[in-house]
Each structure stands twice: as C-alpha cells, then as structure tokens.
Amino acid sequence: MDLGLRGARVLVTGASRGIGRAIAGAFADEGAHLAICARARQPLEEAAEELRGRGVTVVARDLDVADTAALRVFVDAAAAELGGLDAVVSNVSGGSAADWEKALRTDVLPFTALVEQAQEHLAAAPHGGSVVLVSSTSALHVTAPSGTKPYSAVKAALNQHAAALARTLAPRGVRVNTVSPGPVEFDGGGWARRRDTDPDYYAGIRARIPLGRLGRPEEVARAVVFLASPAASFVTGANLVVDGGFLDRV
Numbered sequence: 001m002d003l004g005l006r007g008a009r010v011l012v013t014g015a016s017r018g019i020g021r022a023i024a025g026a027f028a029d030e031g032a033h034l035a036i037c038a039r040a041r042q043p044l045e046e047a048a049e050e051l052r053g054r055g056v057t058v059v060a061r062d063l064d065v066a067d068t069a070a071l072r073v074f075v076d077a078a079a080a081e082l083g084g085l086d087a088v089v090s091n092v093s094g095g096s097a098a099d100w101e102k103a104l105r106t107d108v109l110p111f112t113a114l115v116e117q118a119q120e121h122l123a124a125a126p127h128g129g130s131v132v133l134v135s136s137t138s139a140l141h142v143t144a145p146s147g148t149k150p151y152s153a154v155k156a157a158l159n160q161h162a163a164a165l166a167r168t169l170a171p172r173g174v175r176v177n178t179v180s181p182g183p184v185e186f187d188g189g190g191w192a193r194r195r196d197t198d199p200d201y202y203a204g205i206r207a208r209i210p211l212g213r214l215g216r217p218e219e220v221a222r223a224v225v226f227l228a229s230p231a232a233s234f235v236t237g238a239n240l241v242v243d244g245g246f247l248d249r250v
C-alpha cells in the first residue's frame, strides 16, 4: 500500500530517541521531509544526520516544548523551511508521576499550542492536513502502571481534546487522531530501566500483555505514520491502541 507520504512535510516533537525517533524514521522511510525537536542538542543532531542519510530534508531545533512561545516559532520556521506542513505529531510527554503543574506544562499546553499554531499550515496542505497525538493506555484504565499519576490524567484530558478537535477541524480538511501505546521498551527508555531496577514489577506488567512482551518503538511508529498519511483520509477522531492486547476492554 502506498501511504502517499512521498514529499510530505511532517513535524514530530521529541524525536531524538525512543518512540518519537522511530516515528521520524518511519516517515523518512516513506520519503517525508521532517522537522524535529528535543531539548538536548547533540542526540538531536545525531538523529537528524542519520535521517538526512535516508535522503530527506530534516530541520532540527533544540527546544523545550514547555516553552510554548519557542514551540510556536519552531512550527512556523518548520513550515517556512519545508514549504508547508502536511502533518504534525505531538509525541513529547513529561511523564510526570507526581507534579501536576509540570504535567500541564509539558503535555497539555504544548499540545494546544502546537495545534493552534499548525492549523493554518495544515489547512493549506494539498491532500488535507493531519494531527496525531501520542497518548498512552494509561489514559484508558486505572490499574498499574496508570494509577493516580498526573501523567495518566493529562493523557486522558488530551484524548478528549483530540477527539473534539477532530470535529472542529474537519471542515478545514484537517484530521486529528490519537495513538495509545501500551508499555514500550527500548534501550535508554523507562521500561528498560524498570527491567533492570525493578524486575518483579516489569515481569508483572509483561505477564499482563497477551502477546507476551512489551512493544517496540517501530510498532507504535507504523500506527502513527498510517494515521498521519493520506491512506487514512477518512479516519478522524480515532484512538488507535497499540498494546499487544494489554487493555482488557471492548
């Protein structure tokens, strides 16, 4: 299936490692040009160089998405440098387990700023624009690893906002979808850390995943890239769970 992404212009937040890095790589493999950001400059530059090696243009900016003014400047600069924007992926999360204000600053406010700033660019995209929110299964249940963390509650709030945006932006030709990963493991990520520091907890979570293992970043990335692409032209307001069967629900 041709996803129709060759030459597309895509912005991905938090793309120097983990799921965001895999998302950027999957877009590059489809021939999409990229704008990526992260806070630490060196890993971001290394990611950008590797992606350029796949034959696409990559704009990279070191910034903290909690600085929504800087995020807005980045959105407009990305559109200017890439010649427009066809899709934006909100991937960064502060992952806050205790700090409610931080969760609002790193998760909620950047998403609203990103969509507000990008929507004129997306509305001008020739095949329609698209937004993908990377959420979490933690928004969809209350047992571990979800619980009473700000992380889980703000993800749930973002799910509602993305679904509502899907309705309000549809008349402008902009689709909005969510991808909700279950636990995903990669070197340097939170689950690899827990595997080493708290093996019993890790094993307990793994035992609840019917497919028998945690997910891989590229498995989430493929879902994001599909939803962002013209191949998903009639899909909006969806929340695609990518969790190996972890959630017990209909």
Ligand SMILES: NC(=O)c1ccc[n+]([C@@H]2O[C@H](COP(=O)([O-])OP(=O)(O)OC[C@H]3O[C@@H](n4cnc5c(N)ncnc54)[C@H](OP(=O)(O)O)[C@@H]3O)[C@@H](O)[C@H]2O)c1
Pocket: 013, 014, 015, 016, 017, 018, 019, 020, 037, 038, 039, 040, 041, 063, 064, 065, 066, 090, 091, 092, 093, 094, 095, 106, 134, 135, 136, 137, 180, 181, 182, 183, 184, 185, 188, 189, 190, 191
């Ligand atoms: N991993 C999982 O098991 C899992 C499960 C469900 C959902 N998710 C969701 O998937 C998304 C990515 O998760 P991940 O595990 O790949 O995250 P991660 O390992 O923490 O990577 C996040 C990326 O975002 C960048 N970043 C972090 N905070 C930033 C900020 N304030 N401003 C700009 N860039 C920032 C990081 O680079 P710098 O640190 O240099 O900024 C890095 O490139 C998140 O929304 C997360 O909630 C993950």
